[in-house]
Amino acid sequence: MSYLIKEMFGPTIQGEGAHAGSACVFLRFAACNLACTWCDTDFRPEGAAKLSADDIVAKLIELDIHRTRMVVVTGGEPALQWDAPLADAIKAAGFRAHMESNGTRVLKAPVDWLTISPKPQFHEGNDTLVDVPASECKVVVDDTVDDDALAAYEARYDCADMFLQPCADDRYEQHLQRTIDMVGRHPRWRLGVQLHKIIDVP
Numbered sequence: 001m002s003y004l005i006k007e008m009f010g011p012t013i014q015g016e017g018a019h020a021g022s023a024c025v026f027l028r029f030a031a032c033n034l035a036c037t038w039c040d041t042d043f044r045p046e047g048a049a050k051l052s053a054d055d056i057v058a059k060l061i062e063l064d065i066h067r068t069r070m071v072v073v074t075g076g077e078p079a080l081q082w083d084a085p086l087a088d089a090i091k092a093a094g095f096r097a098h099m100e101s102n103g104t105r106v107l108k109a110p111v112d113w114l115t116i117s118p119k120p121q122f123h124e125g126n127d128t129l130v131d132v133p134a135s136e137c138k139v140v141v142d143d144t145v146d147d148d149a150l151a152a153y154e155a156r157y158d159c160a161d162m163f164l165q166p167c168a169d170d171r172y173e174q175h176l177q178r179t180i181d182m183v184g185r186h187p188r189w190r191l192g193v194q195l196h197k198i199i200d201v202p
């Protein structure tokens with residue numbers, strides 16, 4: 001069994017969501033089932049490596065020089081490849097797995113923290129949001145995200161940590177102002193920023 005891994009790096013800082021500011025290491029899978037126009041991540045298979053669960057864990061331990069034992073599992077879409085053998089190996093090494101998913105796939109194995117970042121405006125074919133036990137919901141605010149969308153996410157994801165994050169495209173300032181307005185009108189949601197970009201870490 002092998003996994004297509006785009007990159008692993010650390011030590012670094014989680015930049016988004018309820019754990020923003022926490023020291024961690026990153027595991028980035030290649031491939032995604034969506035193609036969001038404003039995606040800021042290179043998840044293409046070019047340059048990715050096929051690694052076993054043991055290879056991945058060994059690299060995570062090597063990277064985790066501060067022994068945070070927190071790994072952010074992302075992509076691409078990590079739920080496409082996440083499975084029990086890898087989840088078990090990472091857990092056995094003492095890591096807490098914090099996954100960031102677009103919410104279109106049921107997980108084949110549990111994680112310790114699940115961030116759902118829904119992007120239904122980019123769904124195609126059979127893509128749809130599925131019922132998953134989200135730990136937090138993080139919505140990237142572009143022009144398509146409105147009050148009705150927030151109400152739908154509140155109904156679907158019953159979690160304490162709900163973030164609105166302005167889309168970091170070439171209209172960031174407009175998205176930021178709109179996000180601030182929405183947070184004011186919807187106090188269940190908090191403004192989220194990409195801390196890693198502000199402090200300039202990967």
Ligand code: SF4
Binds near residue numbers: 034041
């Ligand atoms: S779901 Fe995430 S990784 Fe996939 S294309 Fe959209 S923003 Fe990029």
